[in-house]
Every structure is written in C-alpha cells, then in structure tokens.
Amino acid sequence: MRCPYCGGPDTQVKDSRPSEDSAAIRRRRVCPDCGGRFTTFERVQLRELVVVKRSGKRVPFDRDKLERSIDVAVRKRPVDPERIERLVSGITRQLESSGEGEVASEAIGELVMEGLKGLDDVAYVRFASVYKNFREASDFKALLGTLGGGQELPPDEAAPDTVTPIRGKRAARPRQ
Numbered sequence: 001m002r003c004p005y006c007g008g009p010d011t012q013v014k015d016s017r018p019s020e021d022s023a024a025i026r027r028r029r030v031c032p033d034c035g036g037r038f039t040t041f042e043r044v045q046l047r048e049l050v051v052v053k054r055s056g057k058r059v060p061f062d063r064d065k066l067e068r069s070i071d072v073a074v075r076k077r078p079v080d081p082e083r084i085e086r087l088v089s090g091i092t093r094q095l096e097s098s099g100e101g102e103v104a105s106e107a108i109g110e111l112v113m114e115g116l117k118g119l120d121d122v123a124y125v126r127f128a129s130v131y132k133n134f135r136e137a138s139d140f141k142a143l144l145g146t147l148g149g150g151q152e153l154p155p156d157e158a159a160p161d162t163v164t165p166i167r168g169k170r171a172a173r174p175r176q
Contacts, residue, residue, distance in 0.1 A: 001029060001040060003031035003033065003034060003036055003038075004036070004038055005031065005034050005036035005038075006031060006033050006034040006036065008031050008032070008033035008034065010032065011029040011030065011031050011032075011038075012029060012030050012031075012032060013027050013028070013029055014028045014029065014030050014037075015027070015028040016028075019041065024041045024042060024043045025041065025042040025043075026039060026040075026041055027039065027040045027041070027042065043063075048060070048061075048101070049061035049095055049096065049101065049102075049103055050101060050102045050103070051102075051103055051104075051105050051108065052102050052103065052104050052105065053105050054105060054106070058102070061092075061095065061103065063088065063092050066088055066091065066092070066108070066112070067084070067085075067088045069112065069127070070084055070087060070088060070112060070115075070116070070123075070127075071084065072126075073116060073123040073124075073126045073127040074116075074119070074120060074123040077120050077122055077123055079119060079120050079123065083119060084119075087115045087116075087119060090115065091108070091111045091112065091115060094111060095107075095108065095111070109131045112127060112131075113127060113128055113131065117147075121147055124147075125140065125143060125144065125147075128143055129143075
C-alpha cells in the first residue's frame with residue numbers, strides 16, 4: 001500500500017482487527033520512509049458494479065462517493081457516524097446482491113433517499129433537493145408533505161403575510 005504522506009511504495013501493517021460491525025478489516029499501517037501512520041479498511045466486494053448515469057455514461061461504483069454524498073446531507077446533524085456507516089454498507093450490499101452488474105444512478109439515489117428518510121428528515125430533504133434538482137419552494141413543500149409529520153397550522157396561527165422587523169438596541173462599545 002502506498003503511503004498517503006510521502007508516496008512511498010511500501011508500508012508495514014502494525015495492527016489488524018475486524019471493524020466494529022465485522023464488515024471490514026481495519027489495518028493500522030506505518031511508512032518506513034517518513035514514519036507516517038494511517039488506517040486502511042479492507043472490505044469484501046461481491047462483484048464489480050457499474051453505475052449507469054442519466055447521460056448514459058458508465059462509471060465504476062464508488063462506495064466512498066456514496067458515503068461522501070450522505071455525509072454532505074447529514075452535515076451538522078445529530079446523526080451517529082456508525083448509523084451512516086451502516087446505511088452505506090446496507091446500500092452497497094443491496095446493490096451487490098441484486099444480481100445486476102449495472103445499476104442505474106436513479107436506483108442508487110432512491111435507495112439513499114429511502115435510507116435517509118428513516119435516519120434524519122433534514123438530511124432527507126437536503127439530499128432530495130439536490131437529487132431531484134428542486135427549483136422552487138413548491139418543490140420543497142411537496143416533499144415535506146410526504147414526510148407526514150408536518151401538520152398545517154390553523155389559519156389564525158399561520159404566518160402573517162408581512163413581517164415586521166424587530167430592532168434591538170446596539171450594545172455600547174467600551175471606551176479604551
């Protein structure tokens with residue numbers, strides 16, 4: 001394995017153990033050239049998957065790209081990283097065990113949306129807004145209606161048509 005710090009071609013494995021969910025092997029490595037230490041994960045890959053994009057272009061399935069997309073959706077949300085890892089592993093396993101060598105990008109997007117809907121509503125809406133290419137507020141309103149938790153306010157408690165700004169006093173600066 002090549003060192004990510006100096007590019008040295010040979011690194012040594014110092015420790016190997018199964019990951020927490022036993023779906024991967026976690027290896028601690030050290031580079032003899034620069035002394036850099038890093039961790040790698042080795043996972044079982046059932047088959048080579050090819051993603052068919054909307055444009056018709058075919059690209060290899062990238063688990064890390066899937067994980068990055070989900071991480072962007074859950075950024076600054078109280079979601080346990082272990083749950084994200086389980087979601088990514090579950091989607092990957094589902095795709096690999098489907099028996100298909102080629103998977104449409106839309107199918108992956110739908111699986112991610114389904115998983116995020118059960119994980120975090122805000123992350124679900126964030127991902128859906130990019131995935132479905134929302135252009136107007138009505139797109140968000142339609143999606144929020146599918147969540148089922150959003151109850152309409154009675155007309156007298158609904159948001160007013162105009163908003164009156166609240167002006168606060170500016171804090172006095174201490175003189176020096």
